[in-house]
Amino acid sequence: MSTKDNLSTTSSFWHAELELVFQQGFSRTVMVRCRHLGPLRVQKPFYPEEGCCHVYLLHPPGGIVGGDQLSIDINVEAQANVLITTPGAGKYYRSTGAQAKQQQRFRVGKQALLEWLPQEQIIFDGAYASVSTRVDLAEEAHFIGWDISCLGRPASKDYFVQGRYQTRFELWRDKQVLYIERARFEGGSDLFNASWGLRGYTVVGTMVCISAGATEGDELIMQLREALYSRYVLLFSVSQLDDVLVCRYLGDSAAEAKSIFTQAWQIIRPAFVGRKVCRPRIWNT
Numbered sequence: 001m002s003t004k005d006n007l008s009t010t011s012s013f014w015h016a017e018l019e020l021v022f023q024q025g026f027s028r029t030v031m032v033r034c035r036h037l038g039p040l041r042v043q044k045p046f047y048p049e050e051g052c053c054h055v056y057l058l059h060p061p062g063g064i065v066g067g068d069q070l071s072i073d074i075n076v077e078a079q080a081n082v083l084i085t086t087p088g089a090g091k092y093y094r095s096t097g098a099q100a101k102q103q104q105r106f107r108v109g110k111q112a113l114l115e116w117l118p119q120e121q122i123i124f125d126g127a128y129a130s131v132s133t134r135v136d137l138a139e140e141a142h143f144i145g146w147d148i149s150c151l152g153r154p155a156s157k158d159y160f161v162q163g164r165y166q167t168r169f170e171l172w173r174d175k176q177v178l179y180i181e182r183a184r185f186e187g188g189s190d191l192f193n194a195s196w197g198l199r200g201y202t203v204v205g206t207m208v209c210i211s212a213g214a215t216e217g218d219e220l221i222m223q224l225r226e227a228l229y230s231r232y233v234l235l236f237s238v239s240q241l242d243d244v245l246v247c248r249y250l251g252d253s254a255a256e257a258k259s260i261f262t263q264a265w266q267i268i269r270p271a272f273v274g275r276k277v278c279r280p281r282i283w284n285t
Contacts, residue, residue: 013067013098016040022053024079024112029053033075040070049278052081056282057118059090066095066128070102078109078138081273085280086118089150089254092165094126099164104133108141111212113273116145117265117280120203120254123151125187127163137173140212142273144265148205148249148257151185151192160202161188171208171244179208179244198250205249205257207264211272220245220271224264236260 016038023032028051034042039060046054057072064070076082092100108114114135123129135143147167152160164186171179183204191197198204224238224247235251247264249257266277 012065013069014038014061014064015069016059017071017073018042018057019073019075020055021075021077022080022082023077024081027051029080029082031055040072046281048281049275052083052113052275052278054083054085054278054280056280057084057086059086063091063093064100064102064129065093066098066100068100072102072104074105074114075107076109076112076114079111080109081113083115083117083278083280085282087282087285089119090121092121092123092127092129094124095128095163097128100127100129102129102131104131106133106135106143108135108137108143110138111140112138113142114145115269116143118147120148120150120258122153122254123149123160123163123165123185125152125158125160125162127165129164130166130168132168132170134170135172137171137178137210139174141173142211143171144207144209144268144272146205146207146247146261148203148254148261150254151198151202151204154202154252160185160192163187169206169208171210173210178210179241179246181206201250201252203249203251203254203257205261207247207249207261209245209247209268209272210243220268223267223271227267228260228263232260238264 018040019035021033022029031045041058043056106114152158166184169181193200221238221240228236236249238247249260269277
């Protein structure tokens with residue numbers, strides 16, 4: 001844990017940037033640019049499956065505090081195939097009032113695939129954090145991504161009763177908006193226990209998928225429901241919004257959320273891009 005892990009101060013803010021560019025080479029996708037500023041890194045590219053590049057995004061301080069600003073810019077060029085994950089949970093720590101900000105911008109070229117599958121992030125009581133993500137897709141581009149957020153740490157009796165966590169996700173294709181979602185969680189608000197809100201649950205997850213003019217639609221939704229609804233009927237939902245497939249989780253377990261989304265991924269990935277899933281090795285540690 002970082003020396004500034006639990007309480008932000010005015011003299012210890014991190015400003016970090018990471019820019020990655022991927023191109024399709026002769027036989028596999030290669031990372032042709034890696035520029036970083038501050039404590040954002042990637043390990044070397046891995047190739048556990050043919051052609052697809054797996055990358056682990058690292059944040060060495062181990063957590064984010066109020067005042068930190070992180071920027072991630074990823075460009076997956078035409079026909080490249082990239083899977084990005086993280087080695088462990090992200091953490092937004094308690095703040096004295098300053099807001100932590102993380103901005104993510106993903107560009108996916110023609111007939112390219114980006115899979116953004118990070119581990120969960122834990123929002124500590126008293127954290128003030130904002131995360132914004134924009135995905136820009138070219139014609140015939142594919143995207144599969146998820147976000148799993150744990151509000152507080154109920155197992156440690158550390159509930160999210162103070163602070164604010166807000167997110168914004170945008171999905172665009174050829175300068176046309178396809179999907180926008182915003183969420184705002186105020187610590188201790190009625191949202192946490194209301195029937196129209198989180199109903200007492202503390203873990204929320206969203207998985208957004210889009211293929212190049214996919215026509216699987218109803219058939220794919222039926223597959224997902226048949227595979228997952230019988231076991232997770234109260235925790236999992238799937239819907240189709242035009243070309244965008246959205247899966248949701250609401251419960252009390254990040255491990256369960258990741259397990260459900262991984263099972264959904266095992267069905268969605270072959271349908272979208274004709275490729276079986278290959279779990280990142282880091283998930284086994």
